[in-house]
Amino acid sequence: xAARPVLVLAGKRNPHEQLLLAFGALSGASFLFGAxxxxxxxxxxxxxxxTLWAAxxxxxxxxxxxxxxxxxxxxxxxxxxxxxxxxxxxxxYATAALSVAGVRALFPAGVILAWLAANLWxxxxxxxxxxxxxxx
Amino acid sequence: xxxxxxxxxxxxxxxxxxxxxxxxxxxxxxxxxKVEAVNRLNESTLEWAEQLKADAxxxxxxxxxxxxxxxxxxxxxxxxxxxxxxxxLEAEELAAFMGQMVRWVQSPDMSMERLRVLVSQAGxxxxxxxxxxx
Numbered sequence: 001x002a003a004r005p006v007l008v009l010a011g012k013r014n015p016h017e018q019l020l021l022a023f024g025a026l027s028g029a030s031f032l033f034g035a036x037x038x039x040x041x042x043x044x045x046x047x048x049x050x051t052l053w054a055a056x057x058x059x060x061x062x063x064x065x066x067x068x069x070x071x072x073x074x075x076x077x078x079x080x081x082x083x084x085x086x087x088x089x090x091x092x093y094a095t096a097a098l099s100v101a102g103v104r105a106l107f108p109a110g111v112i113l114a115w116l117a118a119n120l121w122x123x124x125x126x127x128x129x130x131x132x133x134x135x136x
Numbered sequence: 137x138x139x140x141x142x143x144x145x146x147x148x149x150x151x152x153x154x155x156x157x158x159x160x161x162x163x164x165x166x167x168x169x170k171v172e173a174v175n176r177l178n179e180s181t182l183e184w185a186e187q188l189k190a191d192a193x194x195x196x197x198x199x200x201x202x203x204x205x206x207x208x209x210x211x212x213x214x215x216x217x218x219x220x221x222x223x224x225l226e227a228e229e230l231a232a233f234m235g236q237m238v239r240w241v242q243s244p245d246m247s248m249e250r251l252r253v254l255v256s257q258a259g260x261x262x263x264x265x266x267x268x269x270x
Binding site: 044045049056060063067073074075077078080081082083084085086087088089091092094095096098099 | 138144148156158161163
């Protein structure tokens with residue numbers, strides 16, 4: 001009996017990644033332009049660090065989205081860079097939420113940490129793809 | 137700041153630094169140059185490319201030779217046509233002379249002496265004979 005062919009169905013773009021990157025960029029920009037930042041962040045970090053955190057969200061979102069739409073190796077490296085910067089900002093927020101609100105921040109911090117882990121996971125994927133591509 | 141915040145900040149700084157480095161690397165990355173592309177080709181592909189190049193050069197030489205031969209053939213055909221025209225003209229001249237000879241012979245007032253004179257005056261009308269004389 002002949003083996004059935006394996007059909008792999010995969011979308012070209014990942015909607016979760018792109019929407020989260022866009023949301024990060026928009027929320028970071030709104031914090032930079034005067035919107036009130038999260039209370040946990042404001043309580044646990046000095047003002048300039050909060051500004052850096054918001055700027056990190058903007059840079060991660062914009063560069064990550066550009067990388068997602070840029071074809072080729074350069075786009076993938078840009079995407080990985082955006083995701084790493086975003087991971088840094090997300091780690092700062094999750095830590096601030098847990099340190100200020102403790103267990104009460106379990107769910108929001110958990111969501112943020114899952115977002116962070118997904119970023120790192122995607123970075124590892126990109127790294128492997130690039131390495132495999134260079135080895136061919 | 138408690139120890140968790142400090143550790144998280146350091147980790148966040150590391151992640152951000154790595155991300156920034158990746159961005160700079162991506163933006164500073166130059167496109168693959170021709171030399172690098174050649175280096176990336178494996179040996180068999182290079183051999184194939186060299187063979188293809190040699191074949192193309194051979195084909196160009198053969199095409200030039202074929203063009204030269206065709207030009208030579210055209211020139212020879214032109215010469216042959218010219219010679220055919222000359223031969224045809226000579227045959228027509230000869231036929232006309234023979235017709236004239238017949239008319240002279242059949243003329244009622246023609247004598248042998250006069251015919252000899254006429255033929256000698258007409259000269260060698262055959263073009264080939266003229267060429268040989270020339």
